[in-house]
Amino acid sequence: MRPTVHDIAAKAGVSLATVDRVLNNRPGVRSVTRDKVERAIATLGYVRDVAAANLAKRRNYPFVFILPAGDNSFMRGLEGEVRAAMARSASERTQITILPVPAFDAQALVQALSEAHQRRPAGVAVVAVDAPEVAEAVKQLRSDGIAVVTLVSDLPGSGRDHFAGVDxxxxxxxxxxxxxxxxxxxxxxxxxxxxxxxxxxxxxxxxxxxxxxxxxxxxxxxxxxxxxxxxxxxxxxxxxxxxxxxxxxxxxxxxxxxxxxxxxxxxxxxxxxxxxxxxxxxxxxxxxxxxxxxxxxxxxQDAGHEVRSAIRVLKAKADGLAVIEAQERIRIDIFLKDNLPIEQA
Amino acid sequence: MRPTVHDIAAKAGVSLATVDRVLNNRPGVRSVTRDKVERAIATLGYVRDVAAANLAKRRNYPFVFILPAGDNSFMRGLEGEVRAAMARSASERTQITILPVPAFDAQALVQALSEAHQRRPAGVAVVAVDAPEVAEAVKQLRSDGIAVVTLVSDLPGSGRDHFAGVDxxxxxxxxxxxxxxxxxxxxxxxxxxxxxxxxxxxxxxxxxxxxxxxxxxxxxxxxxxxxxxxxxxxxxxxxxxxxxxxxxxxxxxxxxxxxxxxxxxxxxxxxxxxxxxxxxxxxxxxxxxxxxxxxxxxxxQDAGHEVRSAIRVLKAKADGLAVIEAQERIRIDIFLKDNLPIEQA
DNA sequence: ACATTTTTGATTTACGTACATCAAAAATTC
DNA sequence: GAATTTTTGATGTACGTAAATCAAAAATGT
Structure with missing residues (x-):
């Protein structure tokens, strides 16, 4: 069986409350005691049950997706994937809002980013227009602890947390x-x-x-x-x-x-x-x-993968967890008439 | 807030126990009552919190992966991906066993399938050799309620639940x-x-x-x-x-x-x-x-995707849930010298 | 109308973690 | 060494669901 907090407490010879204080680094633990607990965690190979933790915390992730408007087929497909993710939001504990914005318009994008900021989400995904004022707006979001992922088109120099798109x-x-x-x-x-x-x-x-x-x-x-x-x-x-x-x-x-x-x-x-x-x-x-x-x-570029990857990364960044970059890399698909995937509904 | 079992009970005017009986289709509910509950579920748009349910059930998924031995680089990479999945098993509630088997050897594969059968896992993933006796062994697993996914190489006519590989x-x-x-x-x-x-x-x-x-x-x-x-x-x-x-x-x-x-x-x-x-x-x-x-x-073919997809499908089949086939399709990657992904550790 | 069976309710415990409270113990300060 | 502060323990409740038990109620058969 997987070790639990109770096992750590027993092993370290401390109470459950102390284990909790260490695990969620709350104050009021002497460093000697903290060490004892951390050793117990290491030797038992304890890993927090994220599902149980999220249940107890009633954790949820409010995210904003800023997408270009217009009748660009790819972008509409991307939006469809975001909506599909919204349909899964119940089981994924996400609450996604879509903010449409005119394409290729830096000013409008800056305004949308500021609107997103006001909603105080845990993270923002944005199809970026490459302009200094946009980078500036992204920096402001980040300085407020909001995770930012660029989607499809990147924005180097903005300090965004991650780019969900192809090379x-x-x-x-x-x-x-x-x-x-x-x-x-x-x-x-x-x-x-x-x-x-x-x-x-x-x-x-x-x-x-x-x-x-x-x-x-x-x-x-x-x-x-x-x-x-x-x-x-x-x-x-x-x-x-x-x-x-x-x-x-x-x-x-x-x-x-x-x-x-x-x-x-x-x-x-x-x-x-x-x-x-x-x-x-x-x-x-x-x-x-x-x-x-x-x-x-x-x-x-598979829009579905990009959206799902963006959400995974936003969640991880919101929780301060590391991202396995190699796993989030979006590949370039090459389609010839011979390897077309079956049409979907 | 998402509706819970309590909300359903209140809405339907029945007790929690009855809601539980309906949700997990246990016996002892009159069809009129069952209908009432199901209507409440539908109107409230209730969806079971899978994380909480798995927690309460202490659900875990014992799986067996049967892989060809030998120094075939692709197969070793595939095994590496299975081991990576084993490392994640704590958070995914899986317990994976790898069974190596000589390549291109139908008899050895049949024996491995029978060994896997004895372990009574929830599911088996197998790189298939295309032979009637192998198909027969797969049928036996399935008739015992064990989910079977073919990996990389398919086995049509065996009644396997799914093929995790490319076209x-x-x-x-x-x-x-x-x-x-x-x-x-x-x-x-x-x-x-x-x-x-x-x-x-x-x-x-x-x-x-x-x-x-x-x-x-x-x-x-x-x-x-x-x-x-x-x-x-x-x-x-x-x-x-x-x-x-x-x-x-x-x-x-x-x-x-x-x-x-x-x-x-x-x-x-x-x-x-x-x-x-x-x-x-x-x-x-x-x-x-x-x-x-x-x-x-x-x-x-991305071995990591194949393994992760196989696990998702095995879980779904073990729980009797539907699989979104389109989402589990493994794509054919075409690499030229220009789009090689960055080398991984 | 009675006994019998089936259905339903009420209640409890558990899963693993988070979080709060209050008292007790230990360490620190003066 | 007393007063104070810091650290620790004990305990309880909550999250949403599963699963079990036992009693009560309702339906069924004769």
């Missing part, structure tokens, strides 16, 4: 290698389509992609980045113009959202098969395009 | 597409290196790979399958002979283990760069080969 430089590099090898011997320029250079994840992907193309596939010319604001309508227009301008285009790397517009433009111009297209995030649209061959590969 | 046909197809596209315009035959056709996962991968190569890359000739028994020494010898026999070899798909031998042969014959090599499972060896360029892509 976007590695993702860009991976896209680069796939692009180089899939286009094989073909010449022709490569286009890069981004959402906005205001978010860290897009900048990082571009950096990784450009680096690999320059290092390993110097024969391919990289065209200037097109910013489509993750807006399907704008993206379609821009890609249409691109295809007319560059008739011998070999590939397109779409590192942001708005893939609906990209696919529409490719299919309307009949370029869907001749181009090598690599995109990000598995959504109903990108899935269909992958299946039909319009998109050749999709790099994905 | 190996899809994995083979993915390897096929990568092989076809990476070898690009090059002609030359493609070799397939397997461990043993006695295990389902290897057979499935071969099936998927062959199908894609035939459908989409008919120009490439597929050589007869080489079986290396996942033994590095044997594999090196076989691959060496292969390279001498087929000087214009375009690619090798290694769908089993024993990658050390494969890499050694490729590097000694100076074929490491000219060949497109695709292998399975990320181990220290395959990682190094990926980094150096000897291997072009590694398809991986």
């Amino acid at each position: 976007n430089i590695a993702a860009g590099r991976t896209a680069g290698t796939l692009m180089g090898r899939f286009t094989g011997g073909r010449a022709g320029p490569i286009a890069v389509l981004a959402g906005s250079m205001l978010v860290r994840d897009h900048r990082d992907r571009l950096e990784g992609f450009s680096a690999v193309m320059a290092e390993e596939f110097p024969a391919h010319r990289l065209l200037p980045v097109i910013e489509g604001q993750d807006d399907p309508v704008l993206v379609e227009k821009l890609v249409h113009a691109l295809i007319e301008r560059e008739p011998d285009l070999a590939g397109i790397y779409s590192l942001g959202a708005g893939n609906r517009g990209l696919v529409a433009a490719l299919e309307k111009t009949g370029k869907s098969k001749t181009n090598c297209t690599i995109a990000h995030e598995l959504t109903p649209h990108s899935r269909a395009a992958l299946r039909s061959g319009t998109i050749d590969a999709v790099l994905n | 190996n046909i899809a994995a083979g197809r993915t390897a096929g597409t990568l092989m076809g596209r990476f070898t690009g315009g090059r002609a030359g035959p493609i070799a397939v290196l397997a461990g043993s056709m006695l295990v389902r996962d290897h057979r499935d991968r071969l099936e998927g790979f062959s199908a894609v190569m035939a459908e989409e890359f008919p120009a490439h000739r597929l050589l007869p399958v080489i079986e290396g028994q996942d033994d590095p020494v044997l594999v090196e010898k076989l691959v060496h002979a292969l390279i001498e026999r087929e000087p214009d070899l375009a690619g090798i798909y290694s769908l089993g283990a024993g990658n050390r031998g494969l890499v050694a042969a490729l590097e000694k014959t100076g074929k490491s760069k000219t060949n497109c090599t695709i292998a399975h499972e990320l181990t220290p060896h395959s990682r190094a080969a990926l980094r150096s360029g000897t291997i072009d892509a590694v398809l991986n």
Whole structure:
């Protein structure tokens, strides 16, 4: 049987109350006595029964999730995962509030962070816009003992507790290698389509992609980045113009959202098969395009994993516990038409 | 506040004892009363506090993991993950026993299953060898109310409760597409290196790979399958002979283990760069080969995920609860040199 | 209407921890 | 060595559920 507080008390020759004082480091224990208790804990290999402790404490975790609004499929999927976590809140002792905020808008994000602050939650998860004033707002939350996890897009220099998202430089590099090898011997320029250079994840992907193309596939010319604001309508227009301008285009790397517009433009111009297209995030649209061959590969981050990881980390940080970073690493999924997961309800 | 059993009792106008009888379907409740209680449960949205229930029940889960012995790196990694789960057993209320068994040996596996049976565990996880007598042994476990999950390699027709592993046909197809596209315009035959056709996962991968190569890359000739028994020494010898026999070899798909031998042969014959090599499972060896360029892509299944998923499923099945299949799906990871995860301790 | 069976209520103990209170004992100060 | 402060013990209640016991009440059969 697992040792309990009673066993420690017996072993150390002290009362239950003293064991309790040591375990929850309450004051009023001489250091000699404390040592005795700690030795008993060590020799018995006692580990606190977290379930029983949480029951006794009536512990719960109020969290705020700040997510971009808009009709970006990936972000809506992310929100869906947060809502799924809310449905599990009873058994997980969490109380999650979602705060929507306009995309790519640092000012609005700062305001949302301050609103979150007022709710005095145990932790905040935020899809960050990379701006100094946002970092400042995050610092204020942390100085009040509120745990902060960045989600999907990171905010270095803000002192956030953790980043729940993929290594976007590695993702860009991976896209680069796939692009180089899939286009094989073909010449022709490569286009890069981004959402906005205001978010860290897009900048990082571009950096990784450009680096690999320059290092390993110097024969391919990289065209200037097109910013489509993750807006399907704008993206379609821009890609249409691109295809007319560059008739011998070999590939397109779409590192942001708005893939609906990209696919529409490719299919309307009949370029869907001749181009090598690599995109990000598995959504109903990108899935269909992958299946039909319009998109050749999709790099994905599993939104469900990210949300669950963010919650685990927020809980741990709120309790002052360590996080096993390796276990919380979010991997980059590569999907070809052959390894698409079964569609979910 | 979450409703408790007391709230249900009050709402339904019955005693706590009756609520308990309904919740744990004990006998001695008239159906009218049972209905009253169930309506109260539904209207209050009561969900049992699993932590408190497990505490009161002193619930624990004795499980047996049957794993192949030998120096197969992937299997040793898998065992490491099981041991990591054992270290967490205190907080997870599990008691895990590992039963080693010779690889690819149906008779030994049957015996191990019977030994596991005698221990009367709540569940068994097993890396299956695909043979009728093994399926029969699994059926016996299940008929005694012991949950059975197959791990890594499945056993269809055995009535196992769940398979914790990847879709190996899809994995083979993915390897096929990568092989076809990476070898690009090059002609030359493609070799397939397997461990043993006695295990389902290897057979499935071969099936998927062959199908894609035939459908989409008919120009490439597929050589007869080489079986290396996942033994590095044997594999090196076989691959060496292969390279001498087929000087214009375009690619090798290694769908089993024993990658050390494969890499050694490729590097000694100076074929490491000219060949497109695709292998399975990320181990220290395959990682190094990926980094150096000897291997072009590694398809991986995350052993840690598989073990954790198996445990979750075994727990759920032991409690007669439903499993969210979509959540327990193990994905196929594709690693290129660009998206290798950071090495762990 | 009686005996018999079935159903229900009331109550208690337990799981392992948290937390509070009050008294007793030990250590410290002057 | 008395007064004071600090440390420790003893004890009880709570968290939400499980499980058992025994008595009381209700339903059933004849």
